[in-house]
Amino acid sequence: MYITSKEMLLEAQKGGYAVGAFNAENMEMIRAIIAAAEELKSPVMIQTTPSTVRYASLETFAAIAKAEAEKATVPVCLHLDHGASFDMAVKAIEVGYSSVMIDGSKLSLEDNIALSKRVADVGRACGIPVEAELGKVGGKEDDTESKESVYTDPEEAKRFVEETCVDSLAIGIGTAHGVYKEKPVLNTKRITEVRELVSIPLVLHGSSGLSDEDVKDCVARGMCKVNFATELRQAYLKATRELLATDESIIDPKKIGEAAMKAVKAQVEYRMKVCGCDGKA
Numbered sequence: 001m002y003i004t005s006k007e008m009l010l011e012a013q014k015g016g017y018a019v020g021a022f023n024a025e026n027m028e029m030i031r032a033i034i035a036a037a038e039e040l041k042s043p044v045m046i047q048t049t050p051s052t053v054r055y056a057s058l059e060t061f062a063a064i065a066k067a068e069a070e071k072a073t074v075p076v077c078l079h080l081d082h083g084a085s086f087d088m089a090v091k092a093i094e095v096g097y098s099s100v101m102i103d104g105s106k107l108s109l110e111d112n113i114a115l116s117k118r119v120a121d122v123g124r125a126c127g128i129p130v131e132a133e134l135g136k137v138g139g140k141e142d143d144t145e146s147k148e149s150v151y152t153d154p155e156e157a158k159r160f161v162e163e164t165c166v167d168s169l170a171i172g173i174g175t176a177h178g179v180y181k182e183k184p185v186l187n188t189k190r191i192t193e194v195r196e197l198v199s200i201p202l203v204l205h206g207s208s209g210l211s212d213e214d215v216k217d218c219v220a221r222g223m224c225k226v227n228f229a230t231e232l233r234q235a236y237l238k239a240t241r242e243l244l245a246t247d248e249s250i251i252d253p254k255k256i257g258e259a260a261m262k263a264v265k266a267q268v269e270y271r272m273k274v275c276g277c278d279g280k281a
Helices: 005-015 027-040 050-055 058-069 086-095 109-126 154-164 189-195 212-221 230-246 253-275
Strands: 019-023 044-048 076-083 099-102 130-134 139-141 144-146 168-171 202-204 223-228
Touching: 005 019, 005 076, 005 223, 019 027, 019 076, 019 230, 019 253, 027 044, 027 058, 027 230, 027 253, 044 058, 050 058, 050 076, 050 086, 058 076, 058 086, 076 086, 086 099, 086 109, 099 109, 109 130, 109 154, 130 154, 154 168, 154 189, 168 189, 189 202, 189 212, 212 223, 212 253, 223 230, 223 253, 230 253
Parallel strands: 019 044, 019 223, 044 076, 076 099, 099 130, 130 168, 168 202, 202 223
Antiparallel strands: 139 144
């Protein structure tokens, strides 16, 4: 079933678990993510980034995700991750995304508030929940890059939520996008501090590579949505390389897709269990 993220995240907040949000690059990854959700009876969010939708289009990913979600027995949401502009976020809503993020984290606080509120106003009018980001997540994802992680200030988070009326908020606690070259130093206490002042669901970005213990601690402190991207790409390409290395005679792309889907499905199932959303559909 194809639904918005609002009910999913509020249920997660109430139940003390997090919904796994998984970035997809193609049809195979979308199908693998939904198959994992079906297997574990879990709600799930599928995400696409600006570079992914530039590779195909918002319309294409919305059509694939909706077609696959409507066959599923579990709740499925399609989310625009790191929406790069007001126009992109609104376009995603227009073509059928059931959740969007506007990322104004590289702007000043005032400009981030203004942009996020503008998108949230449109989302509310259309019945589509909006995620925003305050504080910076390190590393690089698409066109968003930060050399350092900037912890979110709890008082600024309170003001931000009150003035924008967004539905969920990604905060900076020391995570980074991409591949960790060394173990990150997380300020998980900051989650608790923000949680005391902010009532909406909180979101953890840069989760690929974090230990099970770190993810579980973040969820226990109030993270209701946990994003995974890099490790799914790694699983997809590792399975593809291994298959082609063992059988150079393969000429059917479907065989490659099947191997990749199996690997992605296994990784998604593993992370769903860590987030505690298995059995929550």
